[in-house]
Amino acid sequence: MEFQSYFPIWDKLNKADKDRITGNLITRKVTKGTVIHNGSMECTGLLLIKAGQLRAYILSDEGREITLYRLFERDMCLFSASCIMRSIQFDITIEAEKDTDLWIIPAELYRSIMEESAPVANYTNELMATRFSDVMWLIEQIMWKSLDKRLAEFLLEETSIEGTEKLKITHETIANHLGSHREVMTRMLKYFQNEGMVKLSRGMIEITDAQKLGSICDE
Amino acid sequence: MEFQSYFPIWDKLNKADKDRITGNLITRKVTKGTVIHNGSMECTGLLLIKAGQLRAYILSDEGREITLYRLFERDMCLFSASCIMRSIQFDITIEAEKDTDLWIIPAELYRSIMEESAPVANYTNELMATRFSDVMWLIEQIMWKSLDKRLAEFLLEETSIEGTEKLKITHETIANHLGSHREVMTRMLKYFQNEGMVKLSRGMIEITDAQKLGSICDE
Numbered sequence: 001m002e003f004q005s006y007f008p009i010w011d012k013l014n015k016a017d018k019d020r021i022t023g024n025l026i027t028r029k030v031t032k033g034t035v036i037h038n039g040s041m042e043c044t045g046l047l048l049i050k051a052g053q054l055r056a057y058i059l060s061d062e063g064r065e066i067t068l069y070r071l072f073e074r075d076m077c078l079f080s081a082s083c084i085m086r087s088i089q090f091d092i093t094i095e096a097e098k099d100t101d102l103w104i105i106p107a108e109l110y111r112s113i114m115e116e117s118a119p120v121a122n123y124t125n126e127l128m129a130t131r132f133s134d135v136m137w138l139i140e141q142i143m144w145k146s147l148d149k150r151l152a153e154f155l156l157e158e159t160s161i162e163g164t165e166k167l168k169i170t171h172e173t174i175a176n177h178l179g180s181h182r183e184v185m186t187r188m189l190k191y192f193q194n195e196g197m198v199k200l201s202r203g204m205i206e207i208t209d210a211q212k213l214g215s216i217c218d219e
Numbered sequence: 220m221e222f223q224s225y226f227p228i229w230d231k232l233n234k235a236d237k238d239r240i241t242g243n244l245i246t247r248k249v250t251k252g253t254v255i256h257n258g259s260m261e262c263t264g265l266l267l268i269k270a271g272q273l274r275a276y277i278l279s280d281e282g283r284e285i286t287l288y289r290l291f292e293r294d295m296c297l298f299s300a301s302c303i304m305r306s307i308q309f310d311i312t313i314e315a316e317k318d319t320d321l322w323i324i325p326a327e328l329y330r331s332i333m334e335e336s337a338p339v340a341n342y343t344n345e346l347m348a349t350r351f352s353d354v355m356w357l358i359e360q361i362m363w364k365s366l367d368k369r370l371a372e373f374l375l376e377e378t379s380i381e382g383t384e385k386l387k388i389t390h391e392t393i394a395n396h397l398g399s400h401r402e403v404m405t406r407m408l409k410y411f412q413n414e415g416m417v418k419l420s421r422g423m424i425e426i427t428d429a430q431k432l433g434s435i436c437d438e
Contacts, residue, residue: 058355060363087348089402090355114341121340122333128347129306135354136277136309142361144279183308 003103006048006074012119020113026104030096036080039091043083043107049075052100056092056131068092069134070194078127081107084114137187151188152216155198155207165207222322225267225293231338239332245323249315255299258310262302264323268294271319275311275350287311288353289413297346300326303333356406370407371435374417374426384426 003025004010013021026045030036036054037044047054054071056079071077082088084107114120141148154174158167171185189205192198197213199206207213222244223229232240245264249255255273256263266273273290275298290296301307303326333339360367373393377386390404408424411417416432418425426432 058359058362060359061366062363064363066358066362085345085348087345087352089352089406090359114337114344116337118333118335118337118340121337121344125333125340125344125347126304126306128344128351129304132347132351132354133306133308135351135358139285139354139358139361140277140279140309142358143277143285144281144283147280187308 002050003048006050006103008076009119009123012123013113013117017113017117017120020109021105024106024109026106028102028104030100030102032096032099034096035093036096036102037077037092037094039093044080044094044104045107046081046105046110047071047077047094048103048105049073049077050101050103052096052102053098054100055095055097057095058091059093066138068138069131070097076127078124078131081105081110083107084111133187137184147184148188148191149217151185152192152197152213155205156210156213156217159207159210165210167205167207168203169205170203221269222267225269225322227295228338228342231342232332232336236332236336236339239328240324243325243328245325247321247323249319249321251315251318253315254312255315255321256296256311256313258312262326263299263313264326265300265329266290266296266313267322267324268292268296269320269322271315271321272317273319274314274316276314277310278312285357287357288350289316295346297343297350300324300329302326303330352406366403367407367410368436370404371411371416371432374424375429375432375436378426378429384429386424386426387422388424389422 003022007021010018030052036047038059049071051073054075054077056068056071056077057065058068059065077094079088079092080094082090082092110120114124151174155167158169159165170182171189172182175182175185189198189200192213193200195212197207197209197216199208222241226240229237249271255266257278268290270292273294273296275287275290275296276284277287278284296313298307298311299313301309301311329339333343370393374386377388378384390408391401394401394404408417408419411432412419414431416426416428416435418427
């Protein structure tokens with residue numbers, strides 16, 4: 001079954017749990033714009049993206065939104081199953097940003113497996129830590145917005161120096177230029193890529209919208 | 220040993236793990252103002268507070284701070300052991316806000332126990348979810364600040380209506396007044412209490428600084 005190759009800890013499940021998951025797995029296609037989960041819905045379950053793109057955001061009482069993170073092919077959405085942990089006391093809305101194919105693991109099933117299985121519980125920990133990192137990054141952006149400006153400025157300076165939009169440079173090198181960490185640079189560059197300002201490939205960063213990148217510096 | 224009664228899942232550990240923890244546990248006293256952990260330090264380990272108070276915050280490049288959450292007696296600090304999960308990609312500073320007595324469980328030891336033990340991994344999940352909820356609440360405060368104003372207004376209105384600073388009211392009732400959840404109210408009221416504006420006791424909320432509470436509404 002195709003699901004197996006998308007679910008990262010499939011091989012760590014025992015036979016009984018594998019059977020329970022395959023027997024209860026839901027396949028769903030959603031069109032762009034569909035709200036898959038929000039706080040007033042039942043606990044939807046864990047979503048695994050086969051193809052497409054989701055956006056996780058929070059909504060104010062006045063209808064304002066802020067994107068927390070995006071999910072792409074092979075990403076797993078945990079907070080659509082927030083009922084599996086009693087300490088999750090916040091509501092997130094999950095919406096399809098593109099037509100999306102999903103698998104849904106029912107929340108109750110996942111919880112009962114996680115309760116008994118250290119690998120599943122630890123995998124869930126790593127999932128949550130990833131989203132936590134996304135949100136912490138967002139707070140820093142909201143509060144201080146400094147390093148992204150510095151990165152944008154650095155990239156524009158480099159294109160000017162090198163005389164090309166295609167920069168042969170590693171994230172590590174940029175981190176060393178700016179006194180930051182490679183992981184932080186990678187995270188920001190991916191954000192720039194999502195926003196259409198750069199295109200990332202192995203050892204290469206192409207500036208695809210210098211004007212938009214410049215507008216970051218001027219904010 | 221006293222530690223056992225403070226560590227919530229002690230009874231779920233096996234004999235070998237109990238021995239490893241008691242054999243490697245570190246007891247530490249820190250004075251008010253001590254930075255116990257930050258991003259440039261080694262992975263400190265999990266902290267369990269015996270007495271005192273810690274503050275978790277992030278720091279901008281320019282030295283600005285924002286408090287993420289506070290930790291009190293019996294609270295466990297996970298992010299001082301962020302090395303136990305590779306997906307934690309952010310740095311938090313932990314500082315003693317009062318003279319504090321701690322136990323420290325070495326990070327490597329905790330990780331190796333968590334890897335094998337579903338109860339420990341699931342407990343860690345709940346810990347992280349609790350902090351995640353704190354931080355999500357903070358984002359909402361930063362972004363929108365609406366519900367806390369509504370709560371502050373409600374409390375002042377009630378003191379005026381009842382003619383007393385001591386309100387006999389449950390968090391549930393307030394939630395029902397404001398169209399919110401009890402948990403959210405409890406969280407906000409505890410925040411007000413930390414800031415010295417109210418004093419909470421069973422079935423009672425005492426307004427101790429009405430002026431400061433009023434300043435929230437006027438922000």
